[in-house]
Amino acid sequence: MKIATWNVNSLRVRLPHVLNWLGQERPDVLAVQETKMTDPEFPVAELAEAGYRSVYSGQKTYNGVAVLSKLDPCDPITDPADFDDPQRRILAVTVADCRIVNLYVPNGGEVGSDKYAYKLNWLAKMRNCLRLELERHPRLVVLGDFNIAPEDRDVYDPESWREKILCSTPEREAFRALLDLGLTDAFRRFDQAEKSYTWWDYRLNAFRRNLGLRIDHILVSAPLAEDCLACRIDVEPRKLERPSDHAPVVAEFRA
DNA sequence: ATGGTCGAGCATCGA
Numbered sequence: 001m002k003i004a005t006w007n008v009n010s011l012r013v014r015l016p017h018v019l020n021w022l023g024q025e026r027p028d029v030l031a032v033q034e035t036k037m038t039d040p041e042f043p044v045a046e047l048a049e050a051g052y053r054s055v056y057s058g059q060k061t062y063n064g065v066a067v068l069s070k071l072d073p074c075d076p077i078t079d080p081a082d083f084d085d086p087q088r089r090i091l092a093v094t095v096a097d098c099r100i101v102n103l104y105v106p107n108g109g110e111v112g113s114d115k116y117a118y119k120l121n122w123l124a125k126m127r128n129c130l131r132l133e134l135e136r137h138p139r140l141v142v143l144g145d146f147n148i149a150p151e152d153r154d155v156y157d158p159e160s161w162r163e164k165i166l167c168s169t170p171e172r173e174a175f176r177a178l179l180d181l182g183l184t185d186a187f188r189r190f191d192q193a194e195k196s197y198t199w200w201d202y203r204l205n206a207f208r209r210n211l212g213l214r215i216d217h218i219l220v221s222a223p224l225a226e227d228c229l230a231c232r233i234d235v236e237p238r239k240l241e242r243p244s245d246h247a248p249v250v251a252e253f254r255a
Numbered sequence: 256a257t258g259g260t261c262g263a264g265c266a267t268c269g270a
Contacts, residue, residue: 009270010262034270036263061263107270115269147270201270202260245261245270 001253002027003100005143005216006237007199007246011035011066014244015043017237022050025234027250028070029095031102033145035064042066057088065091065102065144073100080129085122092133098224099137101130103144108165116165119147123174131181140221142183145199145246147215148175150185154214156195166215183219186231186251198233199246207238218251227254 004027008014011032022030030052035042039058047054047068056066057078065088067073073093080090089104106122109115134140148171152158161167179185187196197212206212220228231251238247 013262034262062269109269204259206260242261 033104
């Protein structure tokens, strides 16, 4: 079982990259964020041609999440209780014996802004949702663009990012609070190269200089942590023409 | 201190 996450920054623009990557990597599940398209526009047929079923929760211009799966995804949830939110950032589905929660966590703008308050409130509500999901589904995967670099080693220049958005202490505490539910950061279960990142700003040749942050994550419940064989970042798609600013993250599981 | 690049959709916002 191979499960991946990728913020594609417009599925319309990135569909060729996504189809190529699915063809090479053949994950069982790909969670996508920032589709930036409405549901009627979703490229169901092209993905079906590639062997993937689509579940999606889209909106015009902003946000939008989807799960692409070889097997039929069931029991979708896009609007958990207490989330009165028109922004399409959440899509939970069940694939085989795994519950998969795909998240596009708010960016947060600047620390102290209204968007920042929205982000922290959103994360607090999400923690409650995930506690309930864990009660119902012992095999739980929570993945996506968290817009949080959990530790200084996940940041190319921790001092310049100190208490900035994506790195502030309240954001890191909110991330830690998700782990405290009984989730594990799959990437950190394995030896990894230093300076491993999933996002690089389009500006200033940031990717070429590896000025990145690790903000895309795959969190797994204890039974899945036991079964996790590998977790890696695939930087290859970030090298292509017209790339997303994010790289995919892939986790592999026994059976 | 500011902007730098993308994607959306047509001036500027969000990231």
